[in-house]
Amino acid sequence: MKSNLYSIFVFLIGLFATYFVTKNFQQVEINAQKIEISTQSQAIAHTVKMQVLSHSQQLSITAQRWQTINQINENWQRDTNSLITLFPALSDISVYLLKKQPKLNIDNKYQQYFASDTELLQTAKQLFSLKKRLSISESSRVFQSDHEVIGNKQIITYQYAPIFIDKELIGYLQSTVNITQILDQLVAKFQITYPFSLSETGRTIYTVLPNDVLITDVKQQFSIPLLGHEWKLMVWPMHQHHFYRYAAIIGLILSILFSQLFYLVRLNKANKHKLSTQKSHLSAINEDFKASKSKLIQSNKLSSLGEIATGIAHEINQPLQVICIHADMCQESLQKQNYQLVEKSFSSIISQVERIEKIVKQVGSFGRDSELDNYNKETPASIFENVIDIVINQYNQEQVELRQVLPPSLPSILCNKTQIEQVLVNLLINAKDAVEDCEEKIVFIKAHDKQGKLYIEVSDSGSGIEPSKLDDIFTPFYTTKALGRGTGLGLSISYSIIHQHKGELQVSSEMNKGSTFTVILPLNN
Numbered sequence: 001m002k003s004n005l006y007s008i009f010v011f012l013i014g015l016f017a018t019y020f021v022t023k024n025f026q027q028v029e030i031n032a033q034k035i036e037i038s039t040q041s042q043a044i045a046h047t048v049k050m051q052v053l054s055h056s057q058q059l060s061i062t063a064q065r066w067q068t069i070n071q072i073n074e075n076w077q078r079d080t081n082s083l084i085t086l087f088p089a090l091s092d093i094s095v096y097l098l099k100k101q102p103k104l105n106i107d108n109k110y111q112q113y114f115a116s117d118t119e120l121l122q123t124a125k126q127l128f129s130l131k132k133r134l135s136i137s138e139s140s141r142v143f144q145s146d147h148e149v150i151g152n153k154q155i156i157t158y159q160y161a162p163i164f165i166d167k168e169l170i171g172y173l174q175s176t177v178n179i180t181q182i183l184d185q186l187v188a189k190f191q192i193t194y195p196f197s198l199s200e201t202g203r204t205i206y207t208v209l210p211n212d213v214l215i216t217d218v219k220q221q222f223s224i225p226l227l228g229h230e231w232k233l234m235v236w237p238m239h240q241h242h243f244y245r246y247a248a249i250i251g252l253i254l255s256i257l258f259s260q261l262f263y264l265v266r267l268n269k270a271n272k273h274k275l276s277t278q279k280s281h282l283s284a285i286n287e288d289f290k291a292s293k294s295k296l297i298q299s300n301k302l303s304s305l306g307e308i309a310t311g312i313a314h315e316i317n318q319p320l321q322v323i324c325i326h327a328d329m330c331q332e333s334l335q336k337q338n339y340q341l342v343e344k345s346f347s348s349i350i351s352q353v354e355r356i357e358k359i360v361k362q363v364g365s366f367g368r369d370s371e372l373d374n375y376n377k378e379t380p381a382s383i384f385e386n387v388i389d390i391v392i393n394q395y396n397q398e399q400v401e402l403r404q405v406l407p408p409s410l411p412s413i414l415c416n417k418t419q420i421e422q423v424l425v426n427l428l429i430n431a432k433d434a435v436e437d438c439e440e441k442i443v444f445i446k447a448h449d450k451q452g453k454l455y456i457e458v459s460d461s462g463s464g465i466e467p468s469k470l471d472d473i474f475t476p477f478y479t480t481k482a483l484g485r486g487t488g489l490g491l492s493i494s495y496s497i498i499h500q501h502k503g504e505l506q507v508s509s510e511m512n513k514g515s516t517f518t519v520i521l522p523l524n525n
């Protein structure tokens with residue numbers, strides 16, 4: 001919940017940051033483009049103006065060169081040819097005369113005649129937007145007509161330069177100026193990259209505007225005053241950086257990713273904390289479990305001791321009786337001063353005391369808390385000897401025969417001796433109990449080694465175990481024995497001890513035929 005809130009907070013911050021960064025960078029980009037477009041606009045406007053004016057200037061220079069009709073007649077061909085050759089955008093050069101000049105003998109197709117000023121003015125009104133009679137100063141200027149579109153989509157205008165002879169205006173030199181051609185050359189020569197458009201009173205003269213340029217994009221407008229006309233230039237930015245177009249989307253994706261990342265990091269931190277708490281809780285439980293397990297092992301052992309206590313008491317009782325007899329005999333022999341017999345009795349007493357001491361030692365060591373013992377290399381023979389010493393009296397008392405096939409030369413195993421002894425005592429007592437009601441009371445204990453493992457089998461010819469109960473017998477507190485005779489812990493503890501030794505405890509049983517429990521221990525651990 002807390003992580004969710006944090007990640008939403010990070011997401012919102014990301015959104016705001018995206019908005020401000022995009023806005024700021026866009027503004028910077030727009031300002032830079034504005035400056036660039038303004039520079040480009042000035043350059044284009046200037047070049048266009050200069051180009052058109054240079055054409056009118058050339059026309060005017062040619063017209064001014066002619067001071068007499070003769071000069072026109074003589075130089076017409078040469079001058080107009082050189083004009084057309086030097087300035088390819090100029091063509092169709094002809095002359096407009098105020099009245100017929102009989103002396104002018106250039107080709108008729110290059111001549112236009114007007115009866116009067118008024119007629120010229122009439123035509124001029126259509127040609128140029130002149131509103132009144134031409135004054136001297138106006139008539140000395142070069143005029144230009146509105147633009148026209150001719151057949152092959154070329155835009156042209158007409159330029160008119162005045163011709164004065166003896167300071168008298170006799171007419172105009174007229175030429176067609178191909179604007180499209182001039183601008184095409186201009187774009188190629190100056191490698192103009194920015195899209196632009198030229199127009200005159202709303203009608204487009206020329207345009208270089210790629211398809212993907214939006215007309216709402218940043219643009220610069222310029223007015224170009226040109227020979228009585230006003231041309232308009234518009235320049236657009238070439239392109240916009242894609243980054244700014246997609247900045248918002250990139251920002252959005254980034255803020256989602258960051259918020260998710262933040263969420264995961266927070267979640268991971270919370271989980272780690274939760275796990276470490278659980279871990280310490282579990283290790284506390286584990287400690288408790290270990291302590292209880294060790295108590296269980298111990299109590300199971302004590303219960304086994306309880307079971308064999310009568311056997312032990314009998315075992316101790318016998319040497320005690322022998323000691324008593326020899327003590328009496330000592331008294332008698334001393335009275336008779338038969339010191340040889342006294343000595344014999346004493347040595348018998350000592351050997352009986354040693355026997356008791358051995359039993360007490362064995363029971364004592366079996367009853368010790370095995371958790372305190374370490375793993376040592378032990379010979380199986382010494383383990384078997386102790387185990388048999390502990391249970392044999394009980395077997396004898398209950399007239400159960402214990403048949404042993406225990407080779408003395410089995411390889412040593414690394415183990416907790418007391419615990420392995422505890423397992424075998426459990427198995428032997430269980431086997432003895434199983435044959436309790438049988439006519440033939442025989443229990444086998446066999447051992448052998450095979451392929452790096454030690455096998456110890458305890459089998460009986462007893463009641464056997466129901467197949468459905470084979471899994472239950474390893475469950476703690478499962479017992480079929482009478483109250484006070486079994487705790488039901490023997491097999492579950494044996495299983496856990498063998499498992500700790502990286503071994504196996506297997507069982508096979510047949511009803512009314514008997515059971516075999518096999519302990520398998522690794523020899524190379």
Ligand SMILES: Nc1ncnc2c1ncn2[C@@H]1O[C@H](COP(=O)(O)OP(=O)(O)OP(=O)(O)O)[C@@H](O)[C@H]1O
Pocket residue numbers: 300303304426430431434460462463464465473474478479480481485486487488489490491492515
């Ligand atoms: N050799 C066997 N033959 C038949 N049944 C057996 C044999 N060994 C064990 N069982 C059955 O398994 C049960 C569980 O044995 P386990 O050694 O765990 O407990 P227990 O002998 O009843 O009591 P405890 O060993 O704690 O004194 C026994 O009560 C008995 O029913």
Ligand SMILES: [Mg+2]
Pocket residue numbers: 426429430486490491
């Ligand atoms: Mg048992």
